[in-house]
Amino acid sequence: DSGVTQTPKHLITATGQRVTLRCSPRSGDLSVYWYQQSLDQGLQFLIQYYNGEERAKGNILERFSAQQFPDLHSELNLSSLELGDSALYFCASSVSNSPLHFGNGTRLTVT
Amino acid sequence: SQQGEEDPQALSIQEGENATMNCSYKTSINNLQWYRQNSGRGLVHLILIRSNEREKHSGRLRVTLDTSKKSSSLLITASRAADTASYFCATVSVLDMRFGAGTRLTVKP
Numbered sequence: 001d002s003g004v005t006q007t008p009k010h011l012i013t014a015t016g017q018r019v020t021l022r023c024s025p026r027s028g029d030l031s032v033y034w035y036q037q038s039l040d041q042g043l044q045f046l047i048q049y050y051n052g053e054e055r056a057k058g059n060i061l062e063r064f065s066a067q068q069f070p071d072l073h074s075e076l077n078l079s080s081l082e083l084g085d086s087a088l089y090f091c092a093s094s095v096s097n098s099p100l101h102f103g104n105g106t107r108l109t110v111t
Numbered sequence: 112s113q114q115g116e117e118d119p120q121a122l123s124i125q126e127g128e129n130a131t132m133n134c135s136y137k138t139s140i141n142n143l144q145w146y147r148q149n150s151g152r153g154l155v156h157l158i159l160i161r162s163n164e165r166e167k168h169s170g171r172l173r174v175t176l177d178t179s180k181k182s183s184s185l186l187i188t189a190s191r192a193a194d195t196a197s198y199f200c201a202t203v204s205v206l207d208m209r210f211g212a213g214t215r216l217t218v219k220p
Contacts, residue, residue: 042212
């Protein structure tokens, strides 16, 4: 058990909809990372937060947004969903740039 | 965009054989990490090697790093069926941390 909790585990929704994915980092970890994993794109870095502040941004679409709250949990909001957004979304946490601890992901299916 | 590029994309070996996976990258790094992912699960950290280190061991794992060639290798010795998984390298720079596309390892019993 990595100590990182992601909810929900599975999510099925329709195109055009909006969903929120939630992540509780490992106790004591200030950094939270979001990754998208699809079959044809591999593991894509989306965004990183450190202690509530955005630290780094990757290939995150404008339709996606994220935030980290004072209690350090993080949410990834995906809106105007398209079929191509279907993927596994992983959250990871770390103390700094030390090894990441990954949750088991949220599998999003857009129909 | 990806930073590390793993090679090969897929590898199939018999139990007991050694498995070698390679990772190449493009920019300067602080450290390089290897992760393992079982199907549909989160990645699990295996080993970290710093930019000033050349080789590191952990159990049946041996990692090398050649910063002049911007490449790393992961060797799994005496493989087991339970080693079947995808293996990813991740490069850590001042700016960020990026993963490669991974090597899918299948170990046949």
